[in-house]
Amino acid sequence: MxxxxxxxxxxxxLGAGYGAxxxxxxxPETLVKQRQAAMTLxxxxxxxxxxxxxxxxxxxxxxxxxxxxGYLEILSKLPWDGFAESTKGVNSGALPxxxxxxxKFKAAQDRLQTAVAALVAATKGGDEATVKAAxxxxxxxxxxxxxxxxKQ
Amino acid sequence: MxxxxxxxxxxxxLGAGYGAxxxxxxxPETLVKQRQAAMTLxxxxxxxxxxxxxxxxxxxxxxxxxxxxGYLEILSKLPWDGFAESTKGVNSGALPxxxxxxxKFKAAQDRLQTAVAALVAATKGGDEATVKAAxxxxxxxxxxxxxxxxKQ
Numbered sequence: 606m607x608x609x610x611x612x613x614x615x616x617x618x619l620g621a622g623y624g625a626x627x628x629x630x631x632x633p634e635t636l637v638k639q640r641q642a643a644m645t646l647x648x649x650x651x652x653x654x655x656x657x658x659x660x661x662x663x664x665x666x667x668x669x670x671x672x673x674x675g676y677l678e679i680l681s682k683l684p685w686d687g688f689a690e691s692t693k694g695v696n697s698g699a700l701p702x703x704x705x706x707x708x709k710f711k712a713a714q715d716r717l718q719t720a721v722a723a724l725v726a727a728t729k730g731g732d733e734a735t736v737k738a739a740x741x742x743x744x745x746x747x748x749x750x751x752x753x754x755x756k757q
Numbered sequence: 758m759x760x761x762x763x764x765x766x767x768x769x770x771l772g773a774g775y776g777a778x779x780x781x782x783x784x785p786e787t788l789v790k791q792r793q794a795a796m797t798l799x800x801x802x803x804x805x806x807x808x809x810x811x812x813x814x815x816x817x818x819x820x821x822x823x824x825x826x827g828y829l830e831i832l833s834k835l836p837w838d839g840f841a842e843s844t845k846g847v848n849s850g851a852l853p854x855x856x857x858x859x860x861k862f863k864a865a866q867d868r869l870q871t872a873v874a875a876l877v878a879a880t881k882g883g884d885e886a887t888v889k890a891a892x893x894x895x896x897x898x899x900x901x902x903x904x905x906x907x908k909q
Contacts, residue, residue, distance in 0.1 A: 631801075631805060638797060639797055639798065639801045641794075642793075642794035642795075642797035642798050642801075643794070643798060645790060645791055645794040646791065646794050646795060646798070646835060649783075649791045649794075649835075653783060675831070676831055676834075676835070679827070679828055679831040679832075680831075682828075683798060683801075683828070
């Protein structure tokens, strides 16, 4: 029921003491959970099929590659507002560099989104080798950010 | 580093005993985590801003409404393959009806996606009342599915 779902959300928000501003200022634990959810789904669609395709571990499927690239085009936008200052004290996989080096962190996000855009373009062109190369570049963008800003 | 990220995924997949088919058959706990991630993000973009906008609890913002509708257009496709038979035994918020009434569950998913499509169309038209009505219908579609297939 809508009321039931809604009340779960409101109780969680009010529990953080935000009151009227609950909707613009989610509690830190919620922000962490949401950004981790975005990472989990990026992992599903990248490491679960695109990367093993590029490595020849599963058969190349152009339709799945195009679909997943489209999903990642959205998913790669979703984690970043979850790294609010308010979440610095919450236990997570994020390294302090996220808040200490915001320009570098933003550049890493931009590199990811550029790599995703290149993959989307490649899947529209339809050439398997180009798509696989774009998948490789995207993996490097994931790895670059995790190297500097995540515990793994 | 890409290798580090990749190895985390592979170890998790191989840990489930899937070996060569790790990529097509994620382990049940991973599927549950991924489907819950999709639900978490649907909650972020619906209950975190669209629903309070429709209820007048936060100011209406046409750009945010359109953006979130676009996100939900993708996110509303992502949970469903996570409800594999293999996950029946994993502790989660899913009720047994998910597997006992697959046609009804599929109809509830379709209702959600139809409501999201209507919201996307409404945000493109730009009329605030129409968008708010579409948000209300989408909330009912969420609630309808949770009523029948989720513990909350």
